[in-house]
Amino acid sequence: MAVKMESREFFAVAVSTAKEVGAYQRSQFGHDLKIEFKGTIDIVTEVDKKSEELILKTIRQHYPEHDVLAEEGSGERKDSEYKWIIDPLDGTTNFAHGYPQFAVSIGLEIGGEIIAGVVYDPMRDELFRAFKGEGAYLNDRPIRVSHTEKLEHAMIATGFAYNIRKHIDEHLRYFKDVIMKAQAVRRAGSASLDICHVASGRFDGFWELNLFPWDTAAGVIIAKEAGAKITRFDGAPYTVYEKDILITNAVIHGEMVKTLKKGLGKRLF
Numbered sequence: 131m132a133v134k135m136e137s138r139e140f141f142a143v144a145v146s147t148a149k150e151v152g153a154y155q156r157s158q159f160g161h162d163l164k165i166e167f168k169g170t171i172d173i174v175t176e177v178d179k180k181s182e183e184l185i186l187k188t189i190r191q192h193y194p195e196h197d198v199l200a201e202e203g204s205g206e207r208k209d210s211e212y213k214w215i216i217d218p219l220d221g222t223t224n225f226a227h228g229y230p231q232f233a234v235s236i237g238l239e240i241g242g243e244i245i246a247g248v249v250y251d252p253m254r255d256e257l258f259r260a261f262k263g264e265g266a267y268l269n270d271r272p273i274r275v276s277h278t279e280k281l282e283h284a285m286i287a288t289g290f291a292y293n294i295r296k297h298i299d300e301h302l303r304y305f306k307d308v309i310m311k312a313q314a315v316r317r318a319g320s321a322s323l324d325i326c327h328v329a330s331g332r333f334d335g336f337w338e339l340n341l342f343p344w345d346t347a348a349g350v351i352i353a354k355e356a357g358a359k360i361t362r363f364d365g366a367p368y369t370v371y372e373k374d375i376l377i378t379n380a381v382i383h384g385e386m387v388k389t390l391k392k393g394l395g396k397r398l399f
Contacts, residue, residue: 139192140193140238140246141246141248141259141261143188143189143192143193144236144238144246144248144259145248145257145259147184147185147188147189147236148234148236148248148249148250148257149250149257150184150188151181151184151185151218151234151250152233152234152250152251152252153252154177154180154181154184155177155181155219155225155232155234155252156252156253158177159225159228159230159253160228163175163176163177163226164176165226174202174222175219175222175225175226177219177225178201178202178218178219178222179202179218181218181219181234182200182201182202182216182218184218185200185216185218185234185236186198186200186216189214193212193214195208195210195212196208196210196212196213196214197209197210197212197213197214198213198214198216199213199214199215199216199343199344200214200215200216200217200218200344201216201217201218201342201344202218211240211241212238212239212240213238213239213240214236214237214238214239215236215237215238215239215244215343215344215347215348215370216235216236216237216344217233217234217235217322217344217345217348218234219232219233219234220232220233220234220235220249220320220321220322220323220344220345221233221319221320221323223319224318224319224320229319230253230254231253231318231319231320231323232251232252232253232319232320232323233249233250233251233252233320233322233323233326234248234249234250234252235247235248235249235250235322235344235345235347235348235349236248236249236348237344237347237348237349237350237351237370239347239370243262244262244347244348244350244351244370245261245262245351246259246260246261246262246351247259247260247347247348247349247350247351247352248348249322249323249325249326249348249349249352251323251326255269256268256269257269258273258326258329258330258349258352259352260329260351260352260354260355260356261351261355262351262355263355264355265355265356266329266352266353266355266356268326268330273329273330273331273356274329274330274331274356274357275328275329275331275334275353275356275357275358275378275379275380276331276332276333276334276379277331277379277381278334278379278381278382279381279382280382280385281311281312281382281385281386281389282311282312282313283313284312284313284314284334284335284382285312285313285314285315285316285332285333285334286308286312286314286315286316286333286334286335286336286337286386287315287316287317287318287324287327287328287333287335287336288304288305288308288315288316288317288324288336288337288338289317289318289319289321289324289338289341290317290338291338291339291340291341293340297339297340300339301339303392304337304339304363304390307389307390307392308337308386308389308390311385311389312335316333321336321338321341321345321346321349322345322346322348322349323349324336324338324349325346325349325350325352325353325377326349326352326353328353328356328358328377328378328379329349329352329353329355329356329358330356331379334378334379334382335376335377335378335379335382335383335386336375336376336377336378337363337374337375337376337377337386337390338374338375339373339374340373340374341373341374341375343370343371346370346375347370350368350370350375350377353377357379357380358377358378358379358380359377359378359379359380359383360375360376360377361376361383361387362374362375362376363376363387363390363391364387364390364391365383365387376390
């Protein structure tokens, strides 16, 4: 009971923090930005760093003993059973180019299990949230996955890792196999939002390689509570520490696994 009550407090803190940070991002959207390159095409802006700073400040004020795993590396490990998993600005490349598809993602893991998540899209003012066992919501409206029954009638989302140039053949192999089976494939550039759009029925499925816990932690609990099925490409159990993820409306999951399995014998990473 104590854990659940503390998790309730998390929800209030996560929602208010996500909205605060989202408002800051919205105020900076379209402005000239200082951009640093972490890799050939992997960038970070001062808005990423400031967003993470704002989230970490709030967590430290409320839960100074908790672990934090954050994309830009400012989190702390204190061997707590509570771990906040944060992507302060999921969709940095979109943001930097003035493309309005990005989000604040905050998940909470307790004892190795993701139990709550919040993903906020500041440009649409859409807050996706879920608490284990209590369903998923978009703002105040309950959401569920789609009812699409066949992959050939499905719209599927995907993304490409920042190291795609080193593994181009593998990424394109999966992309080709899915695009030949699905009705449509979309690549919007924010994994957390892609996952939430599966949860809300906008997409029928999503797959991606080489993601990190902060990309999926909040979205996964939201999708699960909305009725999604979540595995690795081969249908094996998924955790946010795996490198491949498949999420569907459950109905087309078998078809997606069969399609992705074609490339599994040639995995490069």
